[in-house]
Amino acid sequence: MEFDAIDALRDRHPAWRLLRAANAPLILSFLGDFFVEGNRGATAAGEVASALDDALYALNADPDDPRFPKAPLAYLEDWAAPEVGWLRRFYPPASDEIHYEVTPAFEKALAWVESLRTRSFVGTESRLHTVVELLSQIVHGSETDPEKRLVELRRRRDELDREIAAAEAGEIRLLDATGVRDRYQQVAATARELLSDFREVEENFRGLDRQAREKIATWDGSKGELLADLVGSRADISASDQGRSFQAFHDFLLSEVRQDELSTLLMRVSALELVIQDPRLRTIHHDWSEAAERAQRTVRQISEQLRRFLDDQVWLENRRVLDLVRAVETTALTVRERPPEFGLAVDEPGVQIALPFDRPLYDARPASQVESLVPPVPDEDLDTGLLFAQTFVDQARLAENIRTLVPPRSSALLSDIVQFFPIEQGAAEIIGYLALQDDDLQVDLDDSDETLLDYTVPGDEDGTASRRRRARLPKVTVTRR
Known part of the structure; x- marks a missing residue:
């Protein structure tokens, strides 16, 4: 980098400005512990101020001469x-309370400060293996010659055969303690870097959403051109390298098989006694899911902007039609008394004849008789079976199904849930899932995709056989807070 570029970064970049701030230790320690270590997204101002108040109380040991005299909200x-x-300060949708969340610039400053700490063990072997493995995937993954790919696949097969033969013979090569610690250190560092990268991805998506809002607010062309531009922007996000990589990561997290495999691996690694355990690594996959969902929610805001724009345009067009109708009525009232001199006089096609005696004569209505004594109705045999044939959907059971499959702070598709808990009460049970309102559950519908749910309608008592049905819904995602 050139001198001018570095000088501009020193003056303008928030991360560099943070490192030069007088209260940098307070900012880095509190925000790093509350937002980064706690993996918190947007948090209400009251909750953040309360946590900061506790931190300031611990730091201000001398009440007569406090180190940080300002109020938490002022900081x-x-x-x-x-x-x-x-910090990013904003009002989230459907909320009248200010929320805060850290910016990617803060995380870059925090990561640089953390890198200054002396490490008792610096592993290099695992990173070398990772580099070699990634280079091998690039080379062989881009190879178009079938013969060369077959040679590589056969070589890998021979290596696996030799390992299988050695294991069958009782020769098992294990990693030593140094190798385990080396690889564990790299896993922990990469896992934390992923969470930091998610905040930067979310910030990039938020910038694209902000551009879409500004374009809608200042657009003066046709609606079709604007929609084509916005839809193209949404497609560019999904088709970009960042969008495709993020979507592949998100699909990996939503896969139940992958989640089970990852949970098993983390549990077994956490049980090792050869390494100093990182407590956050045990549930890092749940933190990934929550961070990915925040980024996915930001992407969905662009689609919501499109829908809101269409609704506003329909309202404006309807209002324009009403304005035109009122203008025509006002003009007609203006020229009613003094019609214009120009125009055409059209003779009546005929004469309307009205005969007075064609009207019917007055017909007196007969007096009505009111019978106050109603004869009793004989008892009838009523079919009360319909009262007991009503279908009741137990939403508590549906919520318990979700809690059984979905860990806290993670998401799953409704189609995956009904595979483990098949639908037994038809469309009423599907509607029961969509209408869940528990505090720890949230049901989101994505109109950009669809879900097909198969279920069986049970037969009636009169001998009607059960029937297979299929429901077509938008993509339904269930999130457990």
Whole structure:
């Protein structure tokens, strides 16, 4: 980098500005522990201020001469100022309380400070193996010659055959303690870097969403051109390298088989006594799911902007039609008394004849008789079976099904849930899933995709056989907070 570029970064970049701040230790320690280590996204201002108040109380040991005399909310407002850029301050949809979340610039400063700490063990072997493995995947994954690919596949098969033969003979090669610690250190560092990368991906998606909002607010062309531009932008996000990589990662997390495999591996690694355990690594896959869902929610906001724009345009067009109708009525009232001199006079095609005696004569209505004594109705045999044939969907059972399959702070598709708990009460049970309102459960519908749910309608008592049905719904995602 050139001198001018570095000088501009020193003056303008929020991360560099944070490292030069007088309260940098307070900012890095509190925000890093609360947001980064706690894997929190947007959090209400009251909750953040309460946690900061506790931290300031511990730091201000001398009440007569406090190190940090300002109120917690004053510190948060200073850190979220536009010229500072360490916190993002905003109002989320359907909320009237200010929320805060850290920016990617803060995480870069925090990661640099953490890298300054002296490490008792610096592993290099695992990173070398990772580099070689990635280079091998690039070379062989881009090979178009079938013969060369077959040679590589046969070589890998021979290596597996030799390992199988050695294992059958009782010769098992194990990693030594150094190799285990080396690889564990790299896994922990990569897992934390992924969470930091998710915040940057979310910030990039939020920037694209902001551009779409600005374009809608300032657009003065036709609606079709704007929709084509916005839909193209949405397609560019999905088709970009960042979008495709993020979608592949998100699909991996939503796969139940992959989640089970990852949970098993993390559990077995956490049971090893050869390494100093990182407590956050045990549930890192849940943190990934929550961070990925926040980024996915930001992408869905662009689709919501399109829908809101269409609704606003329909309202404006309807209002334009009403304005035209009122203008025509006003003009007609203006010229009614003084019609214009120009025009055509059209003779009546005929004369309307009205005969007075064609009207019917007055016909007196007969007096009505009111019978106050109603004769009793004989008892009838009523079919009360319909009262007991009503279908009741137990939403508590549906919520328990979701909690059984979905861990806390993770998501799953409704189609995956009904594979383990088949639908027994038809369309009423599907509607029961969509209408869940528990505090720890959230049901989201994505109109950009669809879900097909197969279920069986049970037969009636009169001998009607059960029937297979298929429901077509938008993509339904169930999130457990």
